[in-house]
Amino acid sequence: MSVRVVARVRPLLNTERDLDVILRTGSSAPTDSKSRLSSIGDKTDKTDKKLASLRDRDNVVRIPNPKNEGEEYAFQFNGVYAAEVSQQELFDAEGE
Structure with missing residues (x-):
């Protein structure tokens, strides 16, 4: 069993929007979406596609x-x- 650390980004507060705080997310290892899906499997069910896109979430948060x-x-x-x-x-995507 290993520990995984995930973050759920909250919406910006009004004061943060007023200050133009920009929070960006990104990937530390970008790949094309086709290779991401094929690495998860060739599933065609809507739920499986949604889970696949959740697994492809960004993993880096950048703040000024x-x-x-x-x-x-x-x-x-x-x-x-x-x-x-x-x-x-979130649980379905991360709880393997």
């Missing part, structure tokens, strides 16, 4: 340094999920 606009902090996780993703979807 409030003291230096030219610098940003990057935090790497096993997975990064948007606030819209339900707890069940």
Whole structure:
């Protein structure tokens, strides 16, 4: 059993939007979507496709340094999920 660390990104607060805080997510190892799907399997069921896209989530969160606009902090996780993703979807994607 191994420990996986995932993050669910919350929506920005109004004060953060007013300050133009930009939170970006990305992948530490970009690949094309076709190879990602084939590595998961050739499943055609809608649920399986949704789970496959959840597994392909970004794994890096980048936020600007409030003291230096030219610098940003990057935090790497096993997975990064948007606030819209339900707890069940997150569990189904991560709980293998």
